[in-house]
Structures are given as structure tokens and as C-alpha cells.
Amino acid sequence: xxxxxxxxxxxxxxxxxxxxxxxxxxxxxxxxxxxxxxxxxxxxxxxxxxxxxxxxxxxxxxxxxxxxxxxxxxxxxxxxxxxxxxxxxxxxxxxxxxxxxxxxxxxxxxxxxxxxxxxxxxxxxxxxxxxxxxxxxxxxxxxxxxxxxxxxxxxxxxxxxxxxxxxxxxxxxxxxxxxxxxxxxxxxxxxxxxxxxxxxxxxxxxxxxxxxxxxxxxxxxxxxxxxxxxxxxxxxxxxxxxxxxxxxxxxxxxxxxxxxxxxxxxxxxxxxxxxxxxxxxxxxxxxxxxxxxxxxxxxxxxxxxxxxxxxxxxxxxxxxxxxxxxxxxxxxxxxxxxxxxxxxxxxxxxxxxxxxxxxxxxxxxxxxxxxxxxxxxxxxxxxxxxxxxxxxxxxxxxxxxxxxxxxxxxxxxxxxxxxxxxxxxxxxxxxxxxxxxxxxxxxxxxxxxxxxxxxxxxxxxxxxxxxxxxxxxxxxxxxxxxxxxxxxxxxxxxxxxxxxxxxxxxxxxxxxxxxx
Amino acid sequence: xxxxxxxxxxxxxxxxxxxxxxxxxxxxxxxxxxxxxxxxxxxxxxxxxxxxxxxxxxxxxxxxxxxxxxxxxxxxxxxxxxxxxxxxxxxxxxxxxxxxxxxxxxxxxxxxxxxxxxxxxxxxxxxxxxxxxxxxxxxxxxxxxxxxxxxxxxxxxxxxxxxxxxxxxxxxxxxxxxxxxxxxxxxxxxxxxxxxxxxxxxxxxxxxxxxxxxxxxxxxxxxxxxxxxxxxxxxxxxxxxxxxxxxxxxxxxxxxxxxxxxxxxxxxxxxxxxxxxxxxxxxxxxxxxxxxxxxxxxxxxxxxxxxxxxxxxxxxxxxxxxxxxxxxxxxxxxxxxxxxxxxxxxxxx
Numbered sequence: 011x012x013x014x015x016x017x018x019x020x021x022x023x024x025x026x027x028x029x030x031x032x033x034x035x036x037x038x039x040x041x042x043x044x045x046x047x048x049x050x051x052x053x054x055x056x057x058x059x060x061x062x063x064x065x066x067x068x069x070x071x072x073x074x075x076x077x078x079x080x081x082x083x084x085x086x087x088x089x090x091x092x093x094x095x096x097x098x099x100x101x102x103x104x105x106x107x108x109x110x111x112x113x114x115x116x117x118x119x120x121x122x123x124x125x126x127x128x129x130x131x132x133x134x135x136x137x138x139x140x141x142x143x144x145x146x147x148x149x150x151x152x153x154x155x156x157x158x159x160x161x162x163x164x165x166x167x168x169x170x171x172x173x174x175x176x177x178x179x180x181x182x183x184x185x186x187x188x189x190x191x192x193x194x195x196x197x198x199x200x201x202x203x204x205x206x207x208x209x210x211x212x213x214x215x216x217x218x219x220x221x222x223x224x225x226x227x228x229x230x231x232x233x234x235x236x237x238x239x240x241x242x243x244x245x246x247x248x249x250x251x252x253x254x255x256x257x258x259x260x261x262x263x264x265x266x267x268x269x270x271x272x273x274x275x276x277x278x279x280x281x282x283x284x285x286x287x288x289x290x291x292x293x294x295x296x297x298x299x300x301x302x303x304x305x306x307x308x309x310x311x312x313x314x315x316x317x318x319x320x321x322x323x324x325x326x327x328x329x330x331x332x333x334x335x336x337x338x339x340x341x342x343x344x345x346x347x348x349x350x351x352x353x354x355x356x357x358x359x360x361x362x363x364x365x366x367x368x369x370x371x372x373x374x375x376x377x378x379x380x381x382x383x384x385x386x387x388x389x390x391x392x393x394x395x396x397x398x399x400x401x402x403x404x405x406x407x408x409x410x411x412x413x414x415x416x417x418x419x420x421x422x423x424x425x426x427x428x429x430x431x432x433x434x435x436x437x438x439x440x441x442x443x444x445x446x447x448x449x450x451x452x453x454x455x456x457x458x459x460x461x462x463x464x465x466x467x468x469x470x471x472x473x474x475x476x477x478x479x480x481x482x483x484x485x486x487x488x489x490x491x492x493x494x495x496x497x498x499x500x501x502x503x504x505x506x507x508x509x510x511x512x513x514x515x516x517x518x519x520x521x522x523x524x525x526x
Numbered sequence: 527x528x529x530x531x532x533x534x535x536x537x538x539x540x541x542x543x544x545x546x547x548x549x550x551x552x553x554x555x556x557x558x559x560x561x562x563x564x565x566x567x568x569x570x571x572x573x574x575x576x577x578x579x580x581x582x583x584x585x586x587x588x589x590x591x592x593x594x595x596x597x598x599x600x601x602x603x604x605x606x607x608x609x610x611x612x613x614x615x616x617x618x619x620x621x622x623x624x625x626x627x628x629x630x631x632x633x634x635x636x637x638x639x640x641x642x643x644x645x646x647x648x649x650x651x652x653x654x655x656x657x658x659x660x661x662x663x664x665x666x667x668x669x670x671x672x673x674x675x676x677x678x679x680x681x682x683x684x685x686x687x688x689x690x691x692x693x694x695x696x697x698x699x700x701x702x703x704x705x706x707x708x709x710x711x712x713x714x715x716x717x718x719x720x721x722x723x724x725x726x727x728x729x730x731x732x733x734x735x736x737x738x739x740x741x742x743x744x745x746x747x748x749x750x751x752x753x754x755x756x757x758x759x760x761x762x763x764x765x766x767x768x769x770x771x772x773x774x775x776x777x778x779x780x781x782x783x784x785x786x787x788x789x790x791x792x793x794x795x796x797x798x799x800x801x802x803x804x805x806x807x808x809x810x811x812x813x814x815x816x817x818x819x820x821x822x823x824x825x826x827x828x829x830x831x832x833x834x835x836x837x838x839x840x841x842x843x844x845x846x847x848x849x850x851x852x853x854x855x856x857x858x859x860x861x862x863x864x865x866x867x868x869x870x871x872x873x874x875x
Contacts, residue, residue, distance in 0.1 A: 322761065345763030355761060364755040375751065375762035378744055387744045 021047050022084075023211045024069075024100075024180055029078035031064055038064040039075070040235040046180065051202055051212045053226035053243070055219070057255055057450045058421075061235040062215045066182055070102050071095045082180065101173025102182045107165050109157045116140060116153040119172045143174050147204045148197065162309060163194040170201070181205065182213045187221055189310050192478065192511035199225045217255070218479075219248040231255055256451045263458040263483050265465070267502075270486065271300030274439045274470040275321070275351075280330035282316050282494075290316035292494045294330070298439065298470040303461065304499065305485030306474040309514050313494040314474050318356060318443040321472070323347035335438060348376045352432035352464075356443040356474075358421070362428045365417030369409060370398040372416050373431050401430030406456070422453030429460050440464055440471045446480060458484060478510065492516045535868045543864035544814065548828070550863075551856035558852060562845045569843050573850075576838025577831035583838070585722045589792065591823075591830035593618070593801065595729035596784035597808025598815065598822040599736050604656075604777035606740075606817050607753035609663075609770060611656055613674030614781040615805025616681035620655045621648030621782025623685060625789040626693060626704045626796045629711035637710040644711060645728070645786050652782020653775040655681070660774035664767040678805065686798055695795065704796040713791035725787030729823075732780060736819040739776075749773050781805060810858045816865065829854050 024046040031039040039061045046052050056062045067073045069080060071092040080087040088094035095102075109118050120136050140153050149167040157165060166186060173181055183202075187195045202212055202225055216222050222229060222243070229246060231239040231254045239254045275298040282291035290313050298304045308314055319325045320332065323344035332339045334350050347353075355361040363372050374383050374394045382393045398412040405426045409419055416424065425445065433440070442461060446454040461471055461484065475481050481488055487499040490513040497513055512518070556566035577587050597614040604611035611617075624647045633640060659673035688694075689702040697705070713724040740746035751759040752769045760766050788800055811829055815821030836850030 323763075324760065343763070343765075344760065348763045353761075360755070361757050361761045364751055364758045366754040367751065371747065371751070375758070375764075378747055384744050388742055389744055389747060391742075 023048050023082065025081040026065070026069065027079050027081075029065060029068060029075045029080070031061075031068060031073060031075050037235045039068065042078070042232070042235070042237055044230050044237065044240065046211050046213060047228075048211055049206050049209050050227040051206055051214050051225055053222040053229045054213055054215045054232065055217065055222050055229055055251060055255060056232035057217055058448050059450060060232040060255070062232055063184060064235075065232075066102065066184060066213070066215060069095065069182070070100065096176060096178075099177060099179035100182065101176060101178030101180065103166065103169040103173065103184065103186060105184045105186075105188060107169055109165060109168060111156070111158040113157060114153065115151055115155055115157065115160070115168050115171075118157060118168060119153075119175050123176055140171060140175065143171055146208075147174070148201045162189045162311065163191070163197075166190070166198070167201075174205075178210070180211050180213070182215070184215045185217075186214070187216070187218065188476070191309055191514040192507055193515060195221065219251050219255075222251070223248060233257060252451070263455070263462060265303070265462060265484060265486070268301055268466070270302040271468065273297045273299050274335055275472065276331075276333045278331055280320065280327045280332065282320055282325060283328045284316070290494050291320065291327075294494070294496045296472075296489065296496060298472045300438070300470050301465060301468045302486040303465055303471045303473050303484050305481035305488040306472060306491055306496075307478060307481050307488055307510055307514060308476070308491035310476050312491050314443070314476075314491055315356065316494070317491065318441065318474055321347075321351070321441050322353050322355065345376070345379075350437065350439065352435070352437035352440040352469075354425075354428055354432055354440070354442040354445045356447070358424050358428055363416050363424055365415070367416060368413050369402070369407075369416055369419075369427060370394050370412040372427065373398045373401055373412075376431065401427065401434055404434065405430040405460075422449050422456070425449060425453060425457060429457065433460060433464060436464075436467065436469075438469055440469050441474075442471060443474045444476065445473070446475070446477065478507065478514075482507070490514055492519050495519055539868045540816075543868050544816070544861060547814075547860035547864035548857055550860040551853055554856045554860075555849060555853045558849060559845055562849075564843050564845045569839055569845055569849075572839035572843055573832070573835035575835070577835030582720075583834065585717070585720050587827060587831045587834045588726055589722045589830075590834050591826040592723075592726045592729050592791070593784035593788050593804040594807055594811050594826035594829055595726075595733060595823055596787060597781050597804050598811030598826050599729075599732055599808075599819055600777045600779075600781035600784075601808045601812035602815060602817040602819060602822055603736055603740075603749070603780065604773055605753075605812055607749045607770065607773040608756075609660065609753075609773050609777065610671045611674050611774075611777050611781075612671055612809065613656060613659065613677045613778075613805070614784075614808045615678040615801060615803065616674070617652035617655050617778045617781035618785040618788075618801050618805050619681050619685050620651040620778075620785065622785030622789045622796050622800055623688065623693075624648040624651045624782075625711070625786040626707065629707035629790060630705045631708050634708070635710060637712075640710045641713065641724075641790065644790060645783055648782045648786035649779030650782075652780075652785070653778040655782075656774040656778030657771065660770055664770050682798070685796070689796065689798060693796070702798060706794045707790055711790050712794065713787070721792065723787075723791035725791035728783070728787065732783065733819045733823050736776075736780075740819060745772060781808065784808075807854070810854060813858055814861050828857075 022045050027043050029039050029042045042065060054062050064073065068075045071090050071094060074090040082098040082100060087098055116137060119140055137153055144150060149171055151164050151167045157168065186198060190198065206212060214226055223246065226243045228240065228242050229251065230237055231251065233255060277294055277296040280291055280294040281289055284290045294317065306314065320327060323342060326341055334347065339347055359365060374397065377383055378389060383390055395412050401407065402409060402412065407423050407426045407430065409423060445457050449457065461473065465471055473481065473484060482505055487501055488505065488510065489499045490497040490510060492514065493516065497518065552570065559566045559569045576583055578584055597618060600614055600617065601611060625644045628647055629640070629644050633643065635643065655677065656674065659670045659677065662668035662673055663670045686702065689704060693704045695703050695705040716722045716724065716726065748764050748769045749772065751764060752766050756766050784804055785800065789796055793800060807829060811822055811825045814825035814828065832850045832853050836847040839845065840847035
């Protein structure tokens, strides 16, 4: 066993040495070494694409590293085996939960730990153990409830309980706060503090600076697959960390006050029923005005996607009305809404772009029927290419050329293409659904800049986001969506993280009717 | 061995992959020929000679390629839109039935009017045969692979009924065959006294039209967009179901033209062995052509050459002509592997 410079061997519970992993030409992990000590929260900080998730997937045996080795509690860890990782006491809470919806909390926790033919018999003992763990670490959840009936925050607690039940000594949490309200995040942090006080070690993966500062003991910053800094949390500042993470200083977006004008997009009494007969939107009223950014806050899965589908013209309201620029759009076709509204969809890969087509073909996707791109059903590809070249130049898209296959571009460049397609016609109304999700900081800044430029020229923008910081810095007004219902809009003067957080958790929604 | 997605496919691979695929299938076929106790090079030589070695052989190959071009185009256009039309055989017979219904004297029109009319009417029948399964797919999510495949057997049985009953030739000595089409309904021969007929020219023209529609018109653009990503196409405002209908009409119509062309150009009447599986071979042709309409012409000639050449070879070398089926089938498999190399890079480790 090797000794480290600053600790006795017993203090190091996990050691990653020289981990490298390539995907084609991309060095996802490049000679990464790090050590996790007993009883600490180690934050792994980095932008999307910095290599955090790849590294943890190697640790957990989902990938095999091209080079490097891993030791857990002083013993080498068999690569490529999740079983070996579990047996070594490593537990992972994924960003997307791995729970069986139709089983109870207890079944989910116990599943896979006991022999199939005997585990029913151990119910009482298992229940007692789960209750103890829950009480010790502040993970309140009813073991008899079905997963399907739990909130997202509760499901996350089940995931943590599952790891603890398997006697994990090392816990890895991948972007755990992405799906939580601010209050739920606080509760999670309290749990993490208790866990490390009991001798567990935690790797906390995040790209949110304030959380990392709040919860961790040490911080490892990854950039482009390499470790660029390892430092104690005490004394670190978010400005330093942001610069380390991005490699340069990051400007914060800001909006200047400006008077809002006429109502461009108006929903009233909108109800949308899902395939299972459940109302995904219920009595929704909303008005987006000229020259404002109207933010829509909410925890993931509370009806944002349904609302965006409705506004994009992909689904039609079961009740209520939808007006756009004083025209009734309640039963309108997708194409006629697309003509009036710039629409930035939530999923740029699956919905925004056709990956297997060229950039040019994607850029004309909403306008290929009419001049200047088509005459008598014949496409003028020269005109299409000229238009595409203008977008590539005007929106700073890095690509080999208009004929390049769209699938091969980075997420940031894909988003710039969508912005170009949707905003180059200077629409008066814009819907931006999660426009910065998964982008690196440079691309995020670019998206914000473009949205604010549209606001300055008087466009009305509905910004749907799960990133509360983004909403707070860009919005003139914020509404909160909770279980398909929309709150009244708060003006900028009344923005308050605590209050909005409580609304995201459903406070103030019971039985009340709302106006925009 | 590991596969890694390619960021970009170098152009030479688009050419090299099909050639390597065909070479690989020849190697595999050579092993089988040796197993059958013959000399591979001699056998391949006889196949080539039998398919291309004389004017007669060449014309025979092109005659055999004609229905394959139609059914290959039908499969290519449907597959590009991810509409898995396996019913080329049914659509082909649908077209043939129409050709016989209208071409045996029911419409006493001069040839320049009657021939186009037969093609249009036949295409219409084929289009309708694919429209049903397509509507079931878009409305109810019924798998079109199953419905179009099973429709082949239903239509074949239906044709069998027609040939035993209403369409049976009274002068046919009891054989299940239809009456012959009238003179005006027969396609002229391209070279006097040879079997190659105008259908071949029509097939080439259809390939050019399909290429043009694909590359230059909004219809072709919509069909490709819907095939690659229906969600994104819908988001952009395309009417995905309607585009699918257009694809179905186009594809079913093309497959049916193969039937019209065989009846009016070659056979003269309808029998149950009008098509030795041209509808299915069209799928192979489309895959070998990587769904490109002009590639379909080349792939059809290749497949036809295999069959025509193997017939000639088996008479001389004593190797069963089933070797042609094996070669076409292995060519398809090696082509699929070849396509893999255009999308992935292989690391041997």
C-alpha cells in the first residue's frame, strides 16, 4: 500500500490514480488522480462535459478506464464490475433514479440484498433496520409507500437509504440537487453532514458553486477531463472556483429595468389532460408581455413539459384558450404557431434538430415550404445555404460548414443553431424551455445574451427553467408551476429565494384559484 | 474488439464499403463452390459470362433487373422514411391484376393511351394496398412489418382465387392463368426480337424521378426528415402522418409498376409465378444500394446478373443455381457489416 504525503493510510478510503478514458478523439478523463478521506465530503466540481460523470462511471464499474487504477480501503478494485464496487462499500445515487415505481420503499431498498427465496421472511428485521437508518440520518420516508406515490425528494432519500442499507461506506451523489427545491436541498445537506460525522465518506458531484461551498470539505475542480485544482473549501470563493472551472472570468448576466408593453401571449383557464386521464395542466392563466422575460420556476415534472408542448403547438388544450399576438391559437396547427413564435425546445437532440441531416436541412425545417426556400414545391438549396451561412456567421456557430452533419456538433453549437433558426426572424414572442441545460458556461452566457437582446428589441420571452439562479437573474417576473397549476406572477421587486422555494414545494397552491 | 462511433465518414468508405462487401460475399461463395466440388474461379467466370458475356446474356440480365428496379425503389423510398414496407410482393401482384383487368380488352384504346393508363391504374392499386397498413400504423401503432408481410400471402391467395375463377383464361387448358393482354397493352421491345422491353426504360426513368423528388422537392425533404426524426419533424410543423401517407402512396405505386411491367412487357398474362419474390428481392436491392435511388439501378443489375449468370453456370458446371441466392444473401449480410464500418471505427484490442 502506498502512503500519501498528508495522511496515514487508514485515512484514505478511496484512491484513484492516473485514470484516463478516451471516447474517440475526446479525452473524457485525462490522468485523473484523487483521494477521498474518511469522514469528508469531497466535491467534484466541473462544467457539463468536464468528465465528472465519466469518472464516477469508471469508479462504479460502468466503464473500464483505458489507464489508471482504483483502490478502495487499500484494496485494488476490479475494473468494470458494479458488483465489485458495491461489495467494496461504494454506493451511488444517480441523477436519474433507479427505483422500481410499482414496488414499496422497503422492497426497493431490500431488493437484491437478500436471497430471492428468503427475503419475505426478513420483513420485520429489514423494516426495523430501515427505520433506524432513517431516524439516524434524517431520511424520513414511509417504508410501506409505493415509489410512484413519492415526491422526487423522497425518492432521493430512498436511493440514499438503499446505499446505506447495503452498508456503503463511500457514497457518490451525482448532481443530487438538480431535482430538489431549495428547502429539500438544505435537508439533504443536513443528512450529508450527519453521514460524514458517522465516518462515511462522500463524493458530491455538482456544477453549482454555492452548493459546493456550502456542503463540502474539499473541492476537486475538473476541466476538460483534467484535475485543474484541489483545495480545501475553507477560503475558496465562488469567483475563484468559477474561473478554475471555466478557465476564464465569467460575466454574470444582468437586466436593466424596462417598461413592459402589450400582452403578446395569453393563456386562460387552460386544462390539459394526459394519456392516463390526469390533468397535467389545470386552470392555467398566463400573460407574457412585450419587452419582458417571464420566468417559470418549478421542480422538474410539475407540468413544464406539458405547458411547453401546448405553447409549441404539439398538443392542444382540453379547455381554455390560447392567444398569440391577438390571434386565437387554441386549435392551431404547429406550423402556424411556429410562424409567430420563436421556440427553443427543451430537448435539442430529440426535438430541436434532426441529427442525421445537414445543418442547412435543419435550418430550413420550419420555412422550407415557402419563398425564398421553395417555389412550386422545388427547394432552392442555394438560398437555403446562404441563409444557413448567415446563421453560422451571425450566431458564432463552430462547424465545418453548412453541409456538416448536425449530430456531430457540440451541445453548445447545436443550441446556437436553434437560436439562429428561431431568433433570426426577430419573432415578437419567444418560448425558451430549459435553454441552457447541459451547456458549458460559455454557451450559457451566449444564450442569455441572445435572450436579453431579444428582450431589448421588445420581444416577450417565456423562460422555463429548473435553474432558479438563472430565473432570478434574467426574469422581470416569475410564476411558479406546481402539479400543473400556475401561481400568480411575482414582480422582480418581490423576488425571494425562500418564498419561491416554498411555492415550488406547493405552499400556497391548495384549492386557491390564480390569476396571472 | 471495440466499436467506436465515427465522428465523420470519409468519402472513400462510401465507395469502398459496398465493393468490399461484394468481395467478401464472393469469398464466402467460393468456399461453398469448393464444397460442392467445383473450381471457384471457373464457376465465377461462368457466372460472369452467363450474365454479361454476350448480347443475349446482357439483355437477359437487364430484363431480369427491370422489376427489381421498381421494387428496389419502392423499398428504398419507404425505408428512408422508416416505413418498413415488406409488402412489395403484394403490391406487385396488385399492379399485375389491374393490368390484366384493364388490359385484356376491357379498355379498347390505342397503345400510347392504354399503356400509361395501365401503369397509373396499377400504381394506384399498389398504393392502396400499402395505404391500409400505413393508416393502421399511424392511427393505432400497428406494426407495418407484420401487416405488410402478411398481406403478401393474402394477396397471393386472392390472385390464386382470381386465376381459378373470374380471371381464368377459358382457352388456358385448365391452367390457372389469365387471358393475354391485347396488342395495344403490350410494351414494345427495345431491340426487335429480344426480350428487353420498354419497362426497363420506364424503370430507369422512375429511378431518376425518385432521385429528383428526394433531392430537390419539399416532398423528398419531408420524407427524409420524418424518417430520421419524426419528433423533430413534428416540432418543425410537418404533418408526420400525412407525410407517411405520401410515402406509402409513392412506395406502393412503384412496387405495383413492377407487376404492370412484367405482365405487359414480358409475360403477357398473369400467372401465380409472375414474381419469383421480386418484392422481397427489392428489399435486398434497396439495402445494397444504401437506399440511394440511382444505386438501386446498379444493385438491381448486380442481383439480376447473379441470378441469370448462375442459371447459365449451373447448366455447365453442375453447381446448383441456388448458389446465386447464397451470394445475394451473403452480399446483403456483408453489406450490413460494411455499413457498420461507415458509422463505426473498429479497435482490435
